[in-house]
Amino acid sequence: MTASGLDWLDLRVADDPHPRRFSSEASLRAYLLKVERLSPDAVMDLLAHGELSPPAVRREYRVDRLAPAPRTP
Numbered sequence: 001m002t003a004s005g006l007d008w009l010d011l012r013v014a015d016d017p018h019p020r021r022f023s024s025e026a027s028l029r030a031y032l033l034k035v036e037r038l039s040p041d042a043v044m045d046l047l048a049h050g051e052l053s054p055p056a057v058r059r060e061y062r063v064d065r066l067a068p069a070p071r072t073p
Helices: 025-034 040-049
Strands: 009-013 020-022 061-065
Touching: 009 025, 020 025, 025 040, 040 061
Parallel strands: none
Antiparallel strands: 009 020, 009 061
């Protein structure tokens, strides 16, 4: 967790130009398991390495960790 309180992550799937944004690894993990139907091992690999592509999975996935916005006084 960052100083701003949230670790934002963008999930990019295949050629979709619109990333899906998540406020934590836990919410991203739940999405990947339930909606994208990835295996728990595939989710762990994606979160550890930031990328996962065929033949390990059916589509290409990339996770970008976003830098927190600067805090204003």
